[in-house]
Amino acid sequence: MNYAVGDVIAPFTIESVSAEAMKDWAVFLADPNPIHLDVEVVKAKGLGDRVINQGPINVAYMMNMLMAAFPGGTIEAMDSRFLDNVYGGDKAVASGKITAVDGNRIDCEFSLDIEGRGTVNAGTATIRLNA
Amino acid sequence: MSDEAEFPPAPQVAGTSLDGTKIFTVSAEENARLCRSVGVAPAADGTAHPVWYYVATQVAMGKTVAGVCETCEFDVEDGPMMGSSGVRFSGPIMVGQPYKVGGEILSLVRKKSRKLGVMDVLTYRLRLHPADGGDAILETDNVWVLPRKELA
Incomplete structure (x- = not known):
């Protein structure tokens, strides 16, 4: 497959961010922070009225987009900035485009956007295409 | 007067070791569960989802999240926030492989x-690193923001 600078990467969409998944991630991360598990705690802290997705889940959504866009490719490097929270029930869309092509390496920029609220994560990645 | 002169300096913690002693292994079941939780199927080639980079390093580092905050003289209850996360892979994370x-x-x-x-x-x-030694398969730099309400 040929890739070119400016090519748009097919989006990866989560129709509704899962509060149940956050419970799994509390176990994966060994981190039972209640802002991911208990709406009442989120409200009490003035952070909103829905549970807040763990940050690395948002990274995973963006990784999923990259892996789907470059089948058999490998993420060599990835940097992402956390700009805002993602909440349970949000519709999240990861999207991006190619910014450089150098042999079998492809640079991309990407973002994670929430329907109605805009960009909550943004970053860059380098993908190595495997023969 | 500069901003820095308005409040005391941050604790001197640069260089604090986060070397861990735990061995971390991604099981096939855990990987499948994680993949399902983020909307994809697990890979069939034995590689784990790459986001395990964050999970594995956080769980098997030498301090807990609360412990890292304590080192920085910050109460984890005050709400550390993720600022950014970067990772450089030199190899994939493999299901069933022990790491440190x-x-x-x-x-x-x-x-x-x-x-x-x-x-x-x-x-x-x-x-x-592979638990039995050898070069690191990935390196990650994470940035957290620790709001200092008491100094606001």
Whole structure:
């Protein structure tokens, strides 16, 4: 497959961010922070009225987009900035485009956007295409 | 007068070791569960989802999240926030492969922002190695923001 600078990467969409998944991630991360598990705690802290997705889940959504866009490719490097929270029930869309092509390496920029609220994560990645 | 002169300096924590002693292994069941939780199927080639970079290094580093905060003289109950996360892979994370973590705090810098007031910006680096030795398969730099409400 040929890739070119400016090519748009097919989006990866989560129709509704899962509060149940956050419970799994509390176990994966060994981190039972209640802002991911208990709406009442989120409200009490003035952070909103829905549970807040763990940050690395948002990274995973963006990784999923990259892996789907470059089948058999490998993420060599990835940097992402956390700009805002993602909440349970949000519709999240990861999207991006190619910014450089150098042999079998492809640079991309990407973002994670929430329907109605805009960009909550943004970053860059380098993908190595495997023969 | 500079902002820095308005409040005490951040604790001197650069260089603090985050080397872990735990062995971390991604099981096929855990990987499948994680993949389902983020909307994809697990890979069929034995590689784990790459986001395990974050999970494995956090769980098997030498301090808990609360412990890292304590080192920075910050109460985890005050709400550390993720600022950014970067990773460089030299190889994939494999299901069933035992790993260990090495790392250190790189910096803790006190700043003032209009949105958050006084805050400490913590940067730490972690590496994931095969448990039986050898070069790291990945290195990650994470940045957390620690709001210093007491200095606001």
